[in-house]
Amino acid sequence: MTTINAPTAIQPKKKKLSPRKRAQRIRIVQYAVLGLLVLVAVLFADGQQIVNVFFRPDLIAKALGPGLGMALLNTVLYSIGAFIFGLVLGTVLALMKLSQIGPYRWLATGYIEFFRGVPAIIVLLAFGLLGIAFPGLKFPLAPFGTVWTALGMVSAAYMAETIRAGIQAVPKGQVEAARSLGMPAGLATRYIVMPQAFRIVTPPLTNELILLVKDSSLVYVLGLTTGAFELTKYGREMSSTYGNLTPLIVAGFCYLLITLPLTLLVRRMEARQRKAR
Amino acid sequence: MTQTIPTGNRADEIQIYDLHKSFGDLEVLKGITTTIHRGEVVCVIGPSGSGKSTLLRCVNLLEQPTQGRIFILNEEITDPDADVDHLRTLMGMVFQSFNLFPHLTALQNCTIALVRVLGKDPKEAERIAMENLTKVGLGDRGHSYPAQMSGGQQQRVAIARALSMDPEMMLFDEPTSALDPELVGDVLSVMRDLAAGGMTMMVVTHEMAFAREVADRVLFMDGGVIVEEGPPSEVIGDPKEERTRTFLARVLDPTHVRTGAEDAAYAKRHADEAIDTEAKRNRILASHRPPSHRPSSH
DSSP states (O other): OHHHHHHHHHGGGSOOOOHHHHHHHHHHHHHHHHHHHHHHHHHHOOHHHHHHHHOOHHHHHHHTSHHHHHHHHHHHHHHHHHHHHHHHHHHHHHHHHTOSSHHHHHHHHHHHHHHHHSOHHHHHHHHHTHHHHSTTOOOTTTTHHHHHHHHHHHHHHHHHHHHHHHHHHSOHHHHHHHHHTTOOHHHHIIIIIHHHHHHHHHHHHHHHHHHHHHHGGGGGGGOOOGGGOOHHHHHHHHHHHHTOSHHHHHHHHHHHHHHHHHHHHHHHHHHHHHHHO | OOOOSSOOOTTEEEEEEEEEEEETTEEEEEEEEEEEETTOEEEEEOOTTSSHHHHHHHHTTSSOOSEEEEEETTEETTSTTSOHHHHHHTEEEEOTTOOOOTTSOHHHHHHHHHHHTSOOOHHHHHHHHHHHHHHTTOTTOTTOOGGGSOHHHHHHHHHHHHHHTOOSEEEEESTTTTSOHHHHHHHHHHHHHHHHTTOEEEEEOSOHHHHHHHOSEEEEEETTEEEEEEOHHHHTTSOOSHHHHHHHHHHHOTTOOOOHHHHHHHHHHHHTGGGOOHHHHHHHHHHHSOTTOOOOOO
8 A cells, every 4th residue: 555655755856836826726617617617608698699588678567567566565575474473383383492391492493394294385285275175264365375384384383393403502691680689481481582682583583584575486376366466477477478588587686675675684684793703 | 306398497598409510520519508698708718619600590591400409489480390599589690790681771781681571561670670680779760771881880789689589599600700900899889788788698719718708608518518617716717627728828818819720720620529549639739839838817
């Protein structure tokens, strides 16, 4: 085995780069590759063709009609309703998961694992047919009630884990101080632990809201009436009418109108938390 | 004459009988029996890992004792059916790390339990809180959040928070250990005033000067037992036990630097005293002492 190592012993003759110089060189190579790729893309792209497939001006104008505003509003309503539903249920699940009582913990764990493991689209489909499976069962404010419940139940599973982590991140001394003042466990949780836990989990919960905004695009599987269209459904309908993808691309940019400000908000909150620490 | 448990005497505010506490295999308290009387200031001293903080935390049941009984005003807090929350309102607790509620102002820190636990009217609660904040010299900081205050101020708010519940007695768990040296004095002077006002106090502390000046009685703990107790002039001024003398030499020697490693070694040694031979003891002591170690004459 020692013979294999022998050649390396001769190599020190090769000039060794300092780490800084080496990093510099690697970066130059990276920029060169990136520049090459852009160049190839520009050379081979047919601008007119791209516009025809994705950005037809006449269809952009058509897509920017009153229906788009309605769809945007519906997307926001679906997401926020589901978020509130998920927040409440997620908090309950998080508390159950931290409970001393075994069955509470098992129930919460079962729920969380199930809804985190199943695609949201299947849950939505199932909820769409609940009214038929259980005759007489009707969600209020159709289709909003159905969407809020179905998407809310899925996001509650994710939020429960986040909130649980937030509760556990509150120092033990906080509970001890509250208990030493004679507060029963319930009061200590409500007035001391939860307010601090929610402060910790606000950024990750806002990320969950962003995910929900995008998940609301799954609502199309429920077969909606025109007034209940959200962005994706609106774009798809118009795209198939005109046989062109442009309206859907417009819808896609509308999601950015919602998600980008939220992303910025999360970044600012995280920066503020880092400072406060 | 056989002693009755509890004594039934109103002045015997905290009665502790044969208290044991284990964390897993580690027995931290090995049979503590003592009584703390009304108006008495008891300082508990001893090396890290001696169980003094655990003892204090057992008194208001933040730690569940493994064995033994504790009575608060002759009511057994270790009874499974005891109204622990009510008994805790009678004992103010001050922690080493302050444990103020960071999302509440100083004033709200003081009022929250008054309103939520004692059911006081918010206006009345605020009046009581203000009174106690003023007492600790922070009457003008009521609307500050803990993060906006120095450690010494935070600890004084913590004292005001405990006092707002109008407790019968106060428990202090190393209240100045987390403070910058120049901030210790303010907290100690608040505690001195409290003691002078006749408050029953149990204080776990490393401040020997404070113990010597304020305490009516000093308990020296080591290895989970009370090694020596008595007035400070005896326990600190003229200790009878070798272990007390060793400890005081270590604490009072100004050239001695306390290190985490040494504390860990101390805790480990006391965790398993069965195999703790004199040789091992000396070796650990010798390895951590400065070579020119000489007990000072305080």
